Amino acid sequence: MQLIFLIVSAVGLLSALGTVLARNLVHAALFLVAFFFAVACQFVLLEAEFLAAIQVLVYIGAVSILLLFGVMLTRNIQGDETTSGHWAWKLPAAIVALGVFGVLGSSITAERGRPGQSSWTGTATRPGGVNPRVGGPASVALAASPTGRSLASADLDGRVRLWLPSGRQDSAFPTAGSTASAVGFSPDGDLVAAADDLGRVLVWDVLARRPAFECLGGLAGRIASVAVGPRRSAEDPADRLAAAAGLDGKVRLWDGPGSEPRVIPAHDGPILAMSFTPDGLLVTAGADRVVKVWDPSPGRPDPGDALAVTIATEPGRPVAALAVSPVPPRPKPEQGDLDLRPGAPAAGAPALDPDPDPAEDNPGGPIVAVASLVSGEPGRWGLRVLDATDGAEVASFEGLDGVPIALALAPDSSRVAALVGPASLASASPGDEAPAAPSVLSWEIGPDVEDPGPVELPVDRSAGVGSRLAVGAGGPLLAIAPPGAPIAFSVGESGPWLSPRSPAATASAVVADMPRAVGDELMTRYVVPFEVAGLMLTAAIVGAIVLARQDSRPASAAGTAADPTALPAVPPVSPRGGDGEFTTVSVSETPGARPER
Amino acid sequence: MTGGDIPLSWFLLFASAAFAIGLFGVLARRNAIAVLMAIELMLNAANINLVAFWRYSDSPGPEAGPIAGVMLAIFVITVAAAEVAVGIALILLCYRRWHAADVDRYDSLAG
């Protein structure tokens, strides 16, 4: 790609030089055409194909032709410049041009970027292509916003992107030289956090699209999930707990920005899912099949104090994937938070009932979804959704056709989705290539649901082991990030999967849609009068035709009245009496036409 | 992702070099049509800048729309095309008046 750019640039600059140096003006115009073409290639490199087509159409097809016409019409058919410039002119001009280039070039290379923005000269600063045919950057982590407004993805090109449910990129935050391995939203959906491979937790404000704060000193790499707590004081929106849980089984807690992390051993194995509840409690789930709910406030640092410990599945049942949602399924869901980390063979999700009032009408706590082997039947996998506080089963779906690869719960606990691999993967080792296409199954859960599903969505074969899945809150939004391929979205109940749209496609669609948009605007305002007006127009036109006919008939019948529009064109030259005769002839033909035709 | 490895500054450097060359052409050439060509060079260089900054910007504001940079460039192209049409017409008129296409012959106002 760099080579292509260099070649195109060299051609472009050489032809630009040719344009200003060629003695023959036609040759100069030809060099100019070559330069225009190089610029069109640059536009293609910038993924603005629409603009490239415009460039060729307007500049090569019209502007250069116009210039050539100008050359031809200035008595200079062969195009040689008749007067030559001399050095007295060229030398100062060259000095000025070189000076301008020097100033521009040095300031471009000296630019270091504004705070929060990347430098112009960095080689990896370009936002990865969102052009589906080129392929966007692969995502390593996904998270759905509790508000249902957006999805976050941590991408391999060093950015955390927010996506609108329609698949459009909303914003992108650079992680400044590192790659994030986990993303998570705060329970109110205001902040999104990412843990990168330098041990930092970076937090951005979703609405303001700028960095909120960052926490240093965590575990470098091997972070599987990250979470930000709810706001603790009304004055300072940044006064929150931040937590990163790693594959070493420890949770690192930051008490606001700038503080040193507290390291809390929480699980025996890797921690695979973590989430803050809206009440500020922390839910962790580990590969040790235990889900813990505990209070992370500074006064109670002991993980042994967990408010609730739930065994997610019985020993001996291999766990394929885990997901948690911090709120119980309710008819009217509250805000919650989802963190999803299904990459490893098992993902843990802990949940704790934040308000210890088990006697309530709706006593459910945070829920956890576990996909595990159904006991005693090798190759048969089932999915269970449990209440994390007491282990009660909320829903259970058995008889999955293949191995669950990834699992996701909507942040409002309204849906659970599983990426299920092909059946034969059950016996094969996880590294094998899937022999048939996997699919995404999604169920509705909750006390009111009568027909939970599942809805099956086939996905491409590339969505194998290592894929990430996310379910949006408040609607049937699904997102999948296959390994090495860009993120894809499904909005409707039954697909299809949509890739993010390219800027070029957006551009041409916007332009092509402009008349339609204008028409929409007109139609919404003048719907009813439009048809009436059309009919009246038709009637008026028909009437006009009839009237015009009646007008012309008596004129030609009388043979004397000349058509007034035809007359002024006829010079009243002839003094002879033939005038009337001619007029008659011209009128009986189509009026206005000349007799000699 | 193959496209991610070109730094933004390369595009800017190309654009500024083309701009400088165009500037040289405007200053050094004497034929009016050649001057017009050099102006086109400069406008194209500016267009590259617009598109490059659009493509490399991380988060367009919510009011900017999805294709702000492209739209700006399209405006520039439109203006440039109109400018060439007007420019050629002016040059042809001047050519009829002075029988020369060189800008330093159009010196009626010179003191």
Next chain:
Amino acid sequence: MNVPIAPVRPELAGPTWIPWLLWLVVFFGLLPLAVAYIVLAERKVAGRFQDRIGPNRVGPFGLLQPIADLLKLITKENIVPRAADAVTHLLGPVLLIVSAFLVLAVIPFGVSGSRAEVAPFGAVSPAEGSRLGYPGLAAVDTASGLLYLVAAASLSVLGVFLAGWSSRNKFALLGSMRGVAQLVSYEIPQVLSLVPAILWASSLSLVGIFNAQVDQGWFLGSPPGIVAFVVLMIASIAETNRAPFDLPEAESELIAGYHTEYSGMRWGLFFLAEYLAIIGVSCLATTLFLGGGMLPFTSWPLGAIDSVVLVNLVLVGGFVAKVALIIFVIFWIRATLPRMRVDRLMGFAWKILIPLCLVNIVAAAVWLELAVRRDRPLLGWLVTLPPLVLALAALVRLSRREGPAPVVGRDRLVRTPAAIPGVGGRDPS
């Protein structure tokens, strides 16, 4: 069903270089061959129109005539005039042929999948009303395909100019200046006549337009569609320098116009480019207004037959048949109409075609509202047909009021005593 995630359009099975190789074969093998036999067909057809037999000496029915002509062209000497600008002299025909090939690259000849499973370019989401479409069998399918096509076609203007200018021959230069003026003028109605199709399909992709016709029926079936199709055909004939618009190469005035100084295979390139351009505009008109390869009034093989090959048998067959029909009409026009006068040629474009296209765009918007969105085609016909007919009649009448074009020496003619009033027109000042 296997819905792809990363590439939005599913490829036919096999590694990616196989389709590319096939496209190369189609473009550099099949199309030139088609050109050779189209030339033969033209000679045969023209012969029949003129009550002759046409070439029948080489091979059965003269079928080997194109091969013989090709061999002759290749073995002839390339003569470059001494005064000519050597590089640009070569560049002219090359640009023409490149432009002709580039135009064909975005034409969808059929479908590459038998199911409607591709999200259209720029679709926001299925929930917002965009419909899935069939993947097109085109070498390149870009979001702004139609724009690309127009841009590529406009390259030919440059080729014509360079060929004429570099020859250092006044006939060639005159021919090329005529050609450039004509091509630039007729490009405007050509582009404007594409607007209704873009409007109805709300897509610049040719595949998108094909899919819109699968949905809505041929775009030809409406008054604005008919007008746009006819204007497109007229402008395309002018763009390809065919009779009756072949003034740039009018042999009675300009020897051979801009390619006077070309011989051998370079002349052959002009020839190839001209006929490729004819194929190109026929394919364009077929794709935009005749529903691609679809059968009339039905989208039958699509969605009914599961095999891509069988569906394409019908679609590509229909496409080729339509293209052949259009090409035959072009031959027919050439055999029937005399060459136009140069001022009438320009007046026709600027005074009739362009205003008519502008009226037609408004009519197309009305048709979109009435017939497409609210499904009332009858009302659409009622509303759009009269203004179009009226506009055409008014434009024809207005353009005739100017009288005959100024003719050199007319002043003397008018001043003779025998001059009849009215003959001289009004101007003689």
